[in-house]
Amino acid sequence: MNKLRTLVPLFVVIMLVLSACGSGASAPATQPKVATLIFTQEPDSMNPLYTNMYFSTILHPLWDVEAWQFDDQNAPHPVLVKEMPSAENGGISTDGKVITLHLKDGLTWSDGEPLTSADFKFTWQMAMEPKNAVATTYPYDAIASIDTPDAQTVVVNFAEPFAPWLLLFKGLIPEHILKPVFEKDGTLDNAEWNKNPTVGVGPYVLKEWQSGSHLLFVRNDKYAGEKAVIEQIFVRIVPDDASQVAALKAGDGDLGIFIAYPDIPALEEAGVTMITAPSGYSEGWFFNLGDKGHPALKDVKVRQALAYAIDREKITKDLLLGKTKPGASLWDNSIYVDPSLKPYAFDPEKAKQYLDEAGWVVGADGIREKDGVKLKLRYGTTTKEVRQSTQAVIQQMLEQVGVKIDLLNYDSDIFFASYGDKGPTYTGELDIYEWSDAPLFPDPDISYWRCDQIPSDEAPQGTNAEFLCDQELDGLFQQQATQVDLNQRVDTFQKISKLMFDQVYWLSIWQDPDIWAVGKRLANVKISGITPLYNISQWDLK
Amino acid sequence: MARYILRRILQGIPLIFIVSLVLFVLMQNMGDPLATMGGRSVTRKEDRERLARQMGLDQPVIVQYLFWLAGNDWSKVDFDGDGLAESYGTRRGVLRGDFGYSLVARQPAMEVIASRIPNTLILMLTSEFIVIVGALLIGVYSALKQYSLLDNLVTTFSFVGYSMPIFFLALSLMYIFAVNFKRWGLPYLPTVGMYDPRVGSTPGQVLLHMILPVAAIAVNSFSAYSRYIRSTMLEALNQDYVRTARSKGLPRREIIFIHALKNASLPIVTIVGLDLPFLLGGALVTERIFAWPGMGRLFIDHVSRGDTPVVMGILMLIAVSVVFFQILTDIVYAWLDPRIRYD
Numbered sequence: 111m112n113k114l115r116t117l118v119p120l121f122v123v124i125m126l127v128l129s130a131c132g133s134g135a136s137a138p139a140t141q142p143k144v145a146t147l148i149f150t151q152e153p154d155s156m157n158p159l160y161t162n163m164y165f166s167t168i169l170h171p172l173w174d175v176e177a178w179q180f181d182d183q184n185a186p187h188p189v190l191v192k193e194m195p196s197a198e199n200g201g202i203s204t205d206g207k208v209i210t211l212h213l214k215d216g217l218t219w220s221d222g223e224p225l226t227s228a229d230f231k232f233t234w235q236m237a238m239e240p241k242n243a244v245a246t247t248y249p250y251d252a253i254a255s256i257d258t259p260d261a262q263t264v265v266v267n268f269a270e271p272f273a274p275w276l277l278l279f280k281g282l283i284p285e286h287i288l289k290p291v292f293e294k295d296g297t298l299d300n301a302e303w304n305k306n307p308t309v310g311v312g313p314y315v316l317k318e319w320q321s322g323s324h325l326l327f328v329r330n331d332k333y334a335g336e337k338a339v340i341e342q343i344f345v346r347i348v349p350d351d352a353s354q355v356a357a358l359k360a361g362d363g364d365l366g367i368f369i370a371y372p373d374i375p376a377l378e379e380a381g382v383t384m385i386t387a388p389s390g391y392s393e394g395w396f397f398n399l400g401d402k403g404h405p406a407l408k409d410v411k412v413r414q415a416l417a418y419a420i421d422r423e424k425i426t427k428d429l430l431l432g433k434t435k436p437g438a439s440l441w442d443n444s445i446y447v448d449p450s451l452k453p454y455a456f457d458p459e460k461a462k463q464y465l466d467e468a469g470w471v472v473g474a475d476g477i478r479e480k481d482g483v484k485l486k487l488r489y490g491t492t493t494k495e496v497r498q499s500t501q502a503v504i505q506q507m508l509e510q511v512g513v514k515i516d517l518l519n520y521d522s523d524i525f526f527a528s529y530g531d532k533g534p535t536y537t538g539e540l541d542i543y544e545w546s547d548a549p550l551f552p553d554p555d556i557s558y559w560r561c562d563q564i565p566s567d568e569a570p571q572g573t574n575a576e577f578l579c580d581q582e583l584d585g586l587f588q589q590q591a592t593q594v595d596l597n598q599r600v601d602t603f604q605k606i607s608k609l610m611f612d613q614v615y616w617l618s619i620w621q622d623p624d625i626w627a628v629g630k631r632l633a634n635v636k637i638s639g640i641t642p643l644y645n646i647s648q649w650d651l652k
Numbered sequence: 653m654a655r656y657i658l659r660r661i662l663q664g665i666p667l668i669f670i671v672s673l674v675l676f677v678l679m680q681n682m683g684d685p686l687a688t689m690g691g692r693s694v695t696r697k698e699d700r701e702r703l704a705r706q707m708g709l710d711q712p713v714i715v716q717y718l719f720w721l722a723g724n725d726w727s728k729v730d731f732d733g734d735g736l737a738e739s740y741g742t743r744r745g746v747l748r749g750d751f752g753y754s755l756v757a758r759q760p761a762m763e764v765i766a767s768r769i770p771n772t773l774i775l776m777l778t779s780e781f782i783v784i785v786g787a788l789l790i791g792v793y794s795a796l797k798q799y800s801l802l803d804n805l806v807t808t809f810s811f812v813g814y815s816m817p818i819f820f821l822a823l824s825l826m827y828i829f830a831v832n833f834k835r836w837g838l839p840y841l842p843t844v845g846m847y848d849p850r851v852g853s854t855p856g857q858v859l860l861h862m863i864l865p866v867a868a869i870a871v872n873s874f875s876a877y878s879r880y881i882r883s884t885m886l887e888a889l890n891q892d893y894v895r896t897a898r899s900k901g902l903p904r905r906e907i908i909f910i911h912a913l914k915n916a917s918l919p920i921v922t923i924v925g926l927d928l929p930f931l932l933g934g935a936l937v938t939e940r941i942f943a944w945p946g947m948g949r950l951f952i953d954h955v956s957r958g959d960t961p962v963v964m965g966i967l968m969l970i971a972v973s974v975v976f977f978q979i980l981t982d983i984v985y986a987w988l989d990p991r992i993r994y995d
Binding site: 141144146151152154155161164165241245246251300304321322323342347348350356360362391524525526527528531546563572 | 683684685687688690691692694695696702703707732756758759764768771823826827830831834840842843844845851942943945946949956957958
């Protein structure tokens with residue numbers, strides 16, 4: 111046991127010595143300026159065509175810049191192009207079918223090769239190539255052809271006028287690197303560049319990516335745009351929310367995202383600044399209006415009654431610390447929402463009155479019923495904590511007006527599993543579904559309410575979870591997609607938002623902006639809701 | 653002995669086949685890999701249909717299993733979606749060493765897994781080593797000095813550690829030694845990761861970042877081992893042969909470590925032998941909290957995205973190691989106890 115007596119103090123001494131020297135109070139002057147970003151998920155692929163992941167796409171402003179980016183007011187500004195295409199400068203043709211981009215002078219990839227219109231064309235070709243299992247072909251599938259009259263001019267031809275063109279060219283792929291790979295393998299699916307893109311175009315270039323641990327970006331001195339101030343960006347993968355908060359507090363991270371509302375006060379107390387970035391997302395209710403949904407929901411009066419019965423102000427105040435507010439439509443805070451729309455107020459008396467009018471009267475057990483059917487709704491969502499709390503609160507609120515709610519929770523890959531995979535949402539096993547969603551922000555388009563998206567045996571991957579086919583709404587959605595004239599399109603969307611509000615086809619629970627945490631050391635940080643890290647080259651360390 | 657080992661290996665092969673089939677079928681119920689693909693919105697209908705076809709996810713489960721096992725380079729697949737199967741597949745199947753491509757990382761599943769094995773082994777083997785050595789010392793001491801002050805203290809301490817949920821223990825350690833120690837101006841430990849980016853990946857840095865996760869795992873699993881050793885040791889010390897050894901006048905150290913401990917360690921070998929293969933699986937919660945890039949996190953991340961090739965790869969690796977370590981345990985048994993004969 112003598113050994114033990116010496117071992118234990120020895121262990122303690124080693125721990126203290128190691129911790130003292132390793133985390134040494136201040137870094138020597140020779141060490142580079144490194145900012146540490148904390149991501150709760152690891153990017154899957156670096157290739158912009160092969161990922162749908164938020165944590166992959168937000169890295170593009172570092173190493174593979176977009177043709178244009180959006181600032182902290184969500185307004186677009188040119189990055190690779192000389193100016194934003196518009197009808198006035200001839201960038202958008204009068205019939206809306208041709209968009210012409212003029213590239214800036216002297217653009218190069220980080221290996222010194224020139225970046226030309228051919229890279230734009232190649233990006234489109236690879237997105238549409240059947241041998242490439244890309245994450246999505248949208249919006250490239252709207253393009254009929256791309257002409258490259260010279261190295262700096264890209265002429266994009268659409269088959270139909272294409273209003274959401276701002277969604278194009280979110281990250282390019284280098285032809286001189288990937289064309290040989292495609293010719294050799296017949297596909298880009300397994301290209302080394304997808305995982306290790308040593309060549310990009312941006313203020314930084316990826317130096318190393320260690321699976322599960324981190325991605326390290328170093329400054330790209332060949333970048334034609336604004337040179338970065340900070341020498342290295344270290345992206346650390348920290349999957350646990352509580353650990354993210356601890357790391358931000360301890361200064362082991364300089365930037366975090368998707369901060370849970372209850373963690374905000376403690377972080378602010380530790381000197382961390384919060385930035386709220388509107389990203390188009392809204393937490394809201396989808397109703398099952400199909401055959402398997404509760405019959406009561408087909409009555410607009412009942413849906414309106416539900417909207418009046420829920421005190422959404424209280425929910426945002428109690429559960430979200432008043433950091434956000436209830437919304438009216440999926441297009442809140444944009445030009446696309448009818449400005450007259452105000453969120454349904456909390457009015458339980460009106461709710462009761464509407465339910466009575468709809469014929470759902472209170473039964474002996476306190477639950478409303480009609481023709482022997484009880485007003486009992488299945489309300490499902492994912493397992494996220496704040497959603498579960500919301501469910502519980504709403505359950506109590508609706509009980510006050512005689513509506514019984516059963517709560518269900520699923521892991522998100524089960525909740526969102528397709529009709530073909532028998533997911534509860536798309537097979538209509540629930541009456542009310544809650545999740546946070548956005549249109550194709552900054553574009554207002556969204557496909558969920560189109561009749562051809564209703565899931566069925568013929569269309570097992572349909573995304574119309576409401577099983578709703580409203581001919582007027584469907585017509586408006588089809589109309590806006592081809593309206594290149596902004597004023598006409600705004601007009602159509604204001605009609606859509608009004609119709610969906612009046613019919614309560616979707617009910618906002620709260621506006622769901624992204625919450626970023628910026629540590630004490632970082633300066634000059636601005637965040638966009640669309641291309642969040644757009645000004646990373648201006649960031650500095652105090 | 654050689655014949656016994658050969659027989660065990662032959663028995664293991666059909667077992668692994670059955671395990672693989674069951675796991676593969678279960679895996680199909682873990683959710684839809686194309687539902688959101690890690691994105692914030694649901695995948696578009698057109699993309700889901702195309703990707704399901706390109707990745708072979710539209711095939712019946714049994715066909716998918718067959719392709720996973722034996723590859724699809726002998727069968728034609730429809731790649732361009734015209735309804736005609738025109739080109740041969742490229743997968744060679746697990747039987748020919750091809751575990752397929754990760755649906756998430758689009759890299760060979762085995763490469764994805766192999767990149768995490770060293771990190772997991774560093775963490776888990778260190779923890780296991782500390783747990784076994786510590787448990788042996790404490791277990792033997794407790795058996796010799798039953799109901800002494802130290803025995804009682806250790807018993808209490810180990811049960812507190814054992815009963816604490818690991819996420820609570822891990823986060824508490826992090827808040828005490830990393831967050832608050834730093835705030836109080838004491839020497840502090842890092843919160844997350846394997847090293848400080850400003851210093852780089854040095855052995856000292858990795859060691860430093862290992863202290864908290866290893867402590868969390870060790871405190872949590874220490875008590876089971878030490879209690880086990882204590883009780884088998886107590887049993888051995890009361891055996892006739894120990895009394896005989898004592899009456900022969902053998903030195904006390906020799907009686908304890910040669911006569912008693914060697915015999916007492918037989919059941920412990922079984923437990924360690926069964927635990928070792930699971931070290932490969934990593935520590936799910938601890939790795940997550942301390943952002944340690946090990947297998948546990950890989951497993952969770954890829955299960956949540958329905959990534960069958962990677963998840964099956966990890967599970968098969970563990971299944972094969974279980975079989976391997978069981979055979980190894982039997983061999984160690986024979987070495988520890990000459991009375992055991994397998995032939």
